[in-house]
Amino acid sequence: MTTDTLPDRIDRARRGVAPGGQGPRPRTGKRGSPLSRAGMTLVLFALPSLVLLILLNLFPVIYSFLQSLQQGTPSTLPWETPFVGFQNYIDVLTSDQFVQSAIFTLIFTVVGVFGSWIIGLLLALLLRTRIPGGGVFKVLLLLPWIVPVVVSATSWNFLVATPQSPAPMLLAALGLGDVNFLGDPVLAQIVVCIFKVWISFPFMMMMMSSALASVDTNVYEAAKMDGATSWQAFRGVTLPIISRTTYISWVLMTIFCVNDFPTIFLLTQGGPVNATTSLIVLAYQYAFQNLQTGPATAVAFMMTAVLVIISTVLYRQIQKADVE
Incomplete structure (x- = not known):
């Protein structure tokens, strides 16, 4: 019969030893470091990937920022070009072309985000x-x-490109005169915005369809029993429930619109008379047409700063929607 004391029994219970058994002897000596051998192995395996990610992401950002502070071309290295500080940012911000491009980018983004969202939501409801x-x-x-x-x-x-295209010919046959969609600055902006909505509403439709699928139909039955109309149920029930997905889709579509280069460039190349030149197209023109990498990267960093601010504001709205 064993004469174990209470502390011995507790120690055996912690080590998973049956009564009367000896079990593994407790370790003596100094404790090992918090980072065990297995942990070190995992760190060593992950280290090449971490280094690669840093080189692929952080290095280009630092390199581009250095270029924005210098006056160089795409073929020159940072240490071969004169340092001008923030003069590129000042020159870009004070140029008329930047102001015009910023205004069009704002219009293009607002129409692209909310136009595609409204159409996508209506089709998702349908x-x-x-x-x-x-x-x-x-x-x-x-x-x-x-x-x-x-x-x-x-x-x-x-x-729509030429007067001989189907859309201008149809309008001319209806007696509306010769319409040059891509030759008139205002019409070109309208066409580009409509085209963006047209290629973007399916994305919004899928986002809203997934959000509406999570809405319990019993909520609508309860609202109907309380005397709510269809519009009141939509405004008071549907929109608040899908608000989280809505804010996420707005963040993504804002990023898509601001960074959308092919939509504009393939249709108008920024014309006519720079009417459809967005900020991303302006950065392209600086870098590859004017061979000025300093102003080009300055525009890109200012775009990034604006996107970070907008994303932060909408992310806070997402957090509020989660709480509610």
């Missing part, structure tokens, strides 16, 4: 109802998003 051929209809609505933007831009150029 697809929740039972309509004949709903599956085929849904696939057809995804085509503007699935088709490569080069193909879509080529098709739109065929429709």
Whole structure:
């Protein structure tokens, strides 16, 4: 019969030893370091990937920022070009072209985000109802998003680019005169914005469809029993429930619109008379047409700063929606 004391029994219980057994002897001596051998092995395995990620992401950012402080060309190295400090930022901010590009970028982004969101939400609500051929209809609505933007831009150029295109000829046949969609600055801006909405609404439709799928139908039944109309149920029930997904889609679409180079460049190349030159197109013109990498990277960093601010504001709205 064992004469173990209470501390011995507790020690055996911690080590998983049955009563009367000896079990593994407790370790003596100094404790090992917090980072065990297995942990060191994992760190060593992950270290090459971490170094690669730093080189692929952090190094280009630092290199570009150095270029924004210098007066160089795409073919010169930072240590071969004169240092001008923040003069590139000052020159860009005080130029008329930057102001015009910033205004058009704002218009292009607002129309692209909210235009595609409204159409996408309406179509998502429509697809929740039972309509004949709903599956085929849904696939057809995804085509503007699935088709490569080069193909879509080529098709739109065929429709509106010249006076001999189908759309201007149709308007002329209706007695509306000769309309030059891509030759008039205002019409060119309208066409570019409509084209952006057209290729973006399927993305918003998918986002809103996934959000609406999580809404419990019993909530609508309760609202209907309380006497709420369809519009009141939509405004008071649907919109608050899908607000988190809505803010996320706004953040993503804002980034897509501000950084959208092919949509504008393939349609108008920033013309006519720079009417459709967005900030990303302006940065391209600085870098590859004027061979001025300093102003180009300065524009890019200012765009990044604005996107970070907008994303932070919308992210706070996402957090509030989660709390509510």
